[in-house]
Amino acid sequence: VRRANGALQCWGWNADGRLGDGTFAGRDAPVDVLGFSSKPPTPLPTPTPTEGPLTGDADCDGTVDAIDAALVLQRTAALIPTLPCASLADADGNGEIDSRDAALILQLAAGLISTLPH
Structure with missing residues (x-):
């Protein structure tokens, strides 16, 4: 999900560490994806x-x-x-x-x- 401030977030099963938050923990709520700035999308x-x-x-x-x-x-x-x-x-x-x-x-x-x- 891309938030209004431009932050990229995701959630879900994370046993393989693919959510992008640097952990292997499952997430029930959105967490920030590492390496993405809060710069809004280019129109x-x-x-x-x-x-x-x-x-x-x-x-x-x-x-x-x-x-x-x-x-x-x-x-x-x-x-x-x-x-x-x-x-x-x-x-x-x-x-x-x-x-x-x-x-x-x-x-x-x-x-x-x-x-x-x-």
């Missing part, structure tokens, strides 16, 4: 909005993220009738909005690619 980066239209931004919010990919997949499966920014959803530029566009959008959002082909 995940927030997508940065950009100026103007952004290819892949299917929901027109100024960022390309997993929500855009989910919307593209919902539209492809006919679960929603249209996209807020359908003209920006064609990430590969082939004139169709399909699962390939969703895959490219996810790759961009995850940092696996730096730009979209279109």
Whole structure:
């Protein structure tokens, strides 16, 4: 368990000394894990909005993220009738909005690619 102050704690059967508290005693309540500071976890980066239209931004919010990919997949499966920014959803530029566009959008959002082909 990571506490609000960043401390890492664990509990349980400890006959093999694997709890990380330096003992072999079983623990019924959380104990601090040795070697971890109380430094809080590093926050995940927030997508940065950009100026103007952004290819892949299917929901027109100024960022390309997993929500855009989910919307593209919902539209492809006919679960929603249209996209807020359908003209920006064609990430590969082939004139169709399909699962390939969703895959490219996810790759961009995850940092696996730096730009979209279109």
